Amino acid sequence: MSEAILVLNAGSSSLKFAVYGGASGALVPVLRGKVAGIGTAAVFSARDGVGAAVPEADLLQIAPEIGHDALIPLLLAWIAGNGVRITSAGHRVVHGGRAHAGPAKVSADLLEELEALVPLAPLHQPHNLDAIRSVAAFAPELPQVACFDTSFHRTQDRLAQLFALPREMSEAGILRYGFHGLSYDYIAGRLPEALGARAEGRVIVAHLGNGASMCAMRGRQSVATSMGFTALDGLMMGQRCGALDPGVVLYLMQQKGMSAEAVGHVLYEKSGLAGVSGMTNDMTVLQASDSAEAREAIALFCYRAAGELAQLVAAIDGLDAIVFTAGIGENSAEVRAMICDRLGWLGVTLDMQANAANATRISAAGSAVAVLVIPTDEEAVIAAATHRLGTDLG
Template sequence: MTEQVILTLNAGSSSLKFALFTAASQPKRLWSGAIDRIGMPNTHYQLSDARHTVVVDEPGHLGDHDMALTRLLGAIESLPGGLDLVAVGHRVVHGGPDCDCPKRVTPALLARLRRLTPLAPLHMPPNLAGIDAVRKTRPDLLQVTCFDTSFHHDLPHLARMTPLPRAYADDGIRRYGFHGLSYEYITETLRQDGVDTDAERIIIAHLGNGASMAALRGGEPVETSMGFSTLAGLPMGTRTGDLDPGIILFLMQEKGMSVDDIADLLYHQSGLLGVSGLSRNMQDLLSSHEAPAAEAVDYFCYQAKLQLARLTGALGGLNRLVFTGGIGENSAEIRGRICAGLGYLGIEVESGANKAGQTVISKSGARVIVEARATDEEKMIARHVAAQLAFHPVSHRTGTEG
């Protein structure tokens, strides 16, 4: 007796994060792992079971995403339990102005997504490489793209606008917003826990190597810190966050930097890494005794505090603040430093609860409930794929609707 399963993929430029879920209406995680350093020496493959116990941890060499996916699919076939892979769900960072929900992969959709690559040059090429690798290796499988921009698709008109001449909006230049799969998961989790999200004004802070915040009112997003690109808003591991565009003009005109030089600077050399000169990893910076490392942490927390206060303006107040992402969920120090001095907004953190990693970390009686929650973008993808399978059953062997 075989069990139908869904594979979720989050493809990076040199990595492939994955998870296997049951193909049920409420998918259950069975396995998860990652392949790192694809195309580089010492490729690393790791697989964990549902209890997060590492069962495979091995080096190797995988030259590209096709080879990595072939290795992964071979590993799936050898897993115990007679698993029958029926569909693959992909995290795709940018869906453009037309993708307001998950979409089945078609040649037309792929062509549209390739045209969006300049809008997210750091993320779209590996996202598309993952889709192409599945099409080449297992063309029979249903593939579903799940977009980080979909959650923000219906932002209010003013929140979508830029101050450029109106004609540029016709070219897709507008504010989009990202990390939507994470925000969607947190919003659903709040509702499952009995929170009336329709009645509350909520800010979710997704803080990790990539970082952003989103403001929700009436259960819907009304504003976000990121905009047209994944560069905007908060400083991140290697990305700038908000930057005066006059600096870019100066670097091009006075320093002779090319477009490629500027792109590399903004996406790969800045943020925590650039300010600290040491690392893009927050834990490295917190444990360092170097002054630039401490300054990078200070800068991150200061900018996060500013963004948080900015979003309360769009909401007209605040009832709940939720920290998530690798930093937001796990770093009590960063949560505490961001919230410090925000008592005027009703934000008051209980130090003991914060350090203990409790879900609710605000003081009893505080006007704003402050929480730390784990996000699960992979599970959100699996849910979307399961919904597609429910409406459009697929024959595993032919890839056609049943």
């Protein structure tokens, strides 16, 4: 039986997993998969290390209404049935607060610390922590590692982290933390291969998916980012509004009588592409629609993205390269073109044929700014971090 590291990314209704094996420095995926529709009509899918679908007969058999607590033991047993012994587990944890500039081994004290951060990432943190607890309940001897989306941004200086709030609030932890750090960490590692010497220069990475943000890097470290205290800030997203005049929140509560819970539901789940279009948060569906509302939602998404990118340019004193990544960034030539069309003043020029083909380099030969498309791999970052903290795969 081969030994491997399990990587888990738990969401409210989904569980993504990956299994990595191999010696130090040569970790490779053995299995990847996802359970969607948890709690209602759970559906399991998996692929092997070369991307081939696991045969239907070998798929995990789960009840439609199963929850995370019962699902994870079934998943671990299924992995063992495929000839793999898990030696440790690494988890995506969205919020690590101020204390963590890197991954950390899971302990009771750490879990208590991370539980206090749930209000800052209510859509993600509870499920991330539930997955850790479920693994611990099933295999208490198994080492676990928490990898934080906020850690990558701890290199930012104090000004990039501050809000213009009373000092005592900042000292109490009301700061700009930033998110999607695992994705940015992976892209930073790929930049030398993609950009050569320019990798150490002024680069803005656009992580555009259902959750969306941007990160301005210099020396492949975070200098500034679009998300702030929570994952609600910054860019317009699939269901989240992004940056919003705080007066809107006050108006909804004071004048419209909405509760904090109701306002939160609107901002986190009813806004963004879904809210503006009145249809869906799925960019592929919106792009296929000829409705005026769908076109407006896409246009607003791109307008807001170009504006946020321009603001980040000031934080790094110019721009050498743009990298698009994540589901929309990697796959939507239309979105990339609409964003870059607003950035011509920066010297951005696309090769439209390369862009349409989702090529790695999509900037034209004469473009002053390199524009790239690099698929992200957060699971690889988690696996490597888990391995570094002591797992021996022989």
